[in-house]
Amino acid sequence: MRILFLGSGPFGIPALRKLHSLRTDLQVATVPDAHHGRKRTLRPSPIKAEAQSLGLEVFECQRLRGKAGREILEQSAAQLIITADIRLILGSRFLEGPQHGCFNLHGSLLPRWRGAAPVVRALLAGDEQLGVTLYRMVAALDAGPMVGSRSWTAPTEVTAEEAEAHLALLAAELLEQHLEALERGDAPQTQQPEEGITLAPKVEKSEGWARWDGPASFVDRQVRALKPWPRTRSTVLRHCAGGQRDELILDQVRQIDGMPGAIPGTVLEVSNHQIVVACGQGAIAIERLQRIGKNSMTVQQLQLGMPFQAGDRFEGEDSR
Incomplete structure (x- = not known):
């Protein structure tokens, strides 16, 4: 089965490495190279750099809605899509395209902290339990049915950087646990409860x-x-x-x-x-x-x- 991994930030690197160790028919899509620092040096996303080091084929995209999304689906011929920290909006037709669906690894225990900055918001709120959730993507933000989750009691002195690094490892383990079921198309999916929803907007x-x-x-x-x-x-x-x-x-x-x-x-x-x-x-x-x-x-x-x-x-x- 051909799998397409979508990601941009470092949160998805352990999951990408895990997929690469488990499957051979794997491709990667990420955001284009961006300028960084005072010298405006052009650098690839962390996921692109990691994918290239693994020898994987990489597609670049600025958006995944409309024509751009259809082109990525056609070029990759993906049957299953896994995403982690992609930082792009996926259109509804894109989500419906792969035979076995699109599934995201999210850095919180959903439905708490839906949005772009779940780890930061959890630490600011003083949450004792952090975690990751694997869920099927739908058009609404981080609202799809859950396949599984892993929780973690973080040390009291943990920083967001340290927490994200640990949660990224848990996300890779969670993906490995459910990968075969995702490929078969029979992974259990539980609707998120209506109670306990909180949002995690981008940090300013x-x-x-x-x-x-x-x-x-x-x-x-x-x-x-x-x-x-x-x-x-x-x-x-x-x-x-x-x-x-x-x-x-x-x-x-x-x-x-x-x-x-x-x-x-x-x-x-x-x-x-x-x-x-x-x-x-x-x-x-x-x-x-x-x-x-x-x-x-x-x-x-x-x-x-x-x-x-x-x-x-x-x-x-x-x-x-």
Whole structure:
């Protein structure tokens, strides 16, 4: 049976590798090469780079609706389509084209977190259980009948990057478990419940401003959920800088208890190991920071060129 794998981001790489190890009649479709960085260097998608290293035939497409979608189906002659992080909208006719259907590996326990950023939204919300779901695609967003799922209790300090890497491995295992049934056309499919539906919209850069007026637990979740993009940022106002505001990225933080209350964003304590900042509820100990365009540094390293003291202020976007 000919299988077409659709993907773009790194989430789909373990599943692609698994398919390549299990089946020989495999092709890949992905988005065209894109410009990256300040030099606008043209780079392939992670899935294209991986497919080429495996020696697989690769199709490129900017859309999978209408004529473009029909052309991919005709060129590939796919009987079964597996997708993971494709970042394109699949038209209804495209979904109906393959004999055995189109199935997606999604980074959440559906129906929770339907949409483009399920892992980030789950971490921001403080979900204890993360997971992946294999489901048959329909025209509605991530709403098709489920074939199977895998859950995972993530460590409390996990970042979005780390969580996605682990969930990608679970997705590959889930696909292997159900692959033969998908090929036979008799994979069990259970309709998603109407209760418990939440949406996971695309993350915007503006969401990266630290919410000092909220609880310390949320700032901690921000730092982990928004890593590697867009990162959690804050402006800082230091007494010794004469009123100049700088922008910093919070790279590593932890919640601490037992600190006195203060205006959110106020620096309460400074040592070589941490800068303690008041939040709307509780406080955050910042252990690593990053100046824009620079590498991550410990508090001790940062203070060699940017000293802090109690009473300095970390502020949000509105204070710029």
